[in-house]
Amino acid sequence: MTSILIVDDDEQIRNLISIYLHNDGYRSLQAGSGFEALAVLEKESVDLIILDIMMPKMDGIQACLKIREEREMPIIMLSAKSEDMDKIQGLAAGADDYLSKPFNPLELMARVKSQLRRYKKYNPSAGEQQAVFEIGALKINAQTRQVWSDGNEVRLTPKEFDILELLAKNRGNVLSIQRIYESIWKERYFQSDNTVMVHITKIREKIEPVPKQPIYIKTIWGAGYKI
Template identity: 50%
Template sequence: MKRLSVLIADDEAEIADLVAIHLEKEGYHVIKVSDGEEAVHAVETQSVDLLILDIMMPKMDGYEVTLSIREKHNLPIIFLSAKTSDFDKVQGLVIGADDYMTKPFTPIELVARVNAQLRRFIKLNQPKTDNKTSLEYGGLVITPDQRTVTLYGESIQLRPKEFDILYLLACNPKKVYSVEKIFQQVWGEAYFESGNTVMVHIRTLRKKLEEDRRKDKWIKTVWGVGYTFNG
């Protein structure tokens, strides 16, 4: 079984070295780069299973790197940044990051998050052995085997967690899921003040489903409780 590779993109050598030590102890192959262009090049030319990415880097910042990588590649991305505002966290998640940790950080927690992201990513990308049928609700069709969504015949491009949230809700229409329950089932880890993460993904999901201009409202907010699928 091949060792999984983690790419660390951070211009602070001491932080990159510290993270690398802990990941290598966990059995990962570690690649280190110090600027955004090197990060994009490494993903293009080497086998990378997960990316730990700083935001403030030379040549290309973390946001630009994420947007570039997301055009071609589907791999977990964890931001590790000194930017601590809610705006920065939300912006990182919206453009395609899967998780966000702020500096200073605990290496043990970072390793735990890396393990959780890779465990979930590998599980979701295993070949399907069963033949699950599509879910159809009016003009919305969700096909879990291909992880595709179409809306009135047009393909909707969803990021992995957006698809997982939609599929979770659509499998149990009218059932109300709390933010905590959604996070636990979709992210596959314990819930700790991660409400904004779920709400950001719900907001972008609703936008892609064009709920702002269609009469169909697929995801309904149950105030004070959570969300439900209005199928």
């Protein structure tokens, strides 16, 4: 599912945009400041960012410059300012589009879709579904749903494979337990549910040379798991 990060210090605006994103089939993430946005990007895979300029501590221009040091996903700037110089500053910082507040949510959604189409067109790898993942001696074929560890085929249950594939597709990124659960089971996650942990343990028993000392699926304490 395409994930979009909304960065705005106004919670009502974040929630409004989230509603429209969900209605169009997108997954939304929220951050109330530039600092929070950078923290989210360290843990989550994001396809597009909607970024407000006027925020305390770290404004949208500073956040955009910081994001552009490492990431290339589309960024749509939002601002109550409508002067040309503000638009120029936002675009010069690395934004792909600019929308003045107050804005029509339907226009914002149209711009989101346009930026995602353009990004995937000129960055084909961003839109392709990789078929085979090779991580050390671990090989995962997403088309045939087969897994090999050190040359030996491993039999995973459908849910175990789905979790492993999700982690492989987000290689290097930390996925929270909540995100894994809601992506695989398609239902709301509850804090006391240990389903993901149990499945990760079973996957490790099948793919790791030493399950208690995993080299593939790493636990990031307090954050989640990553390959």
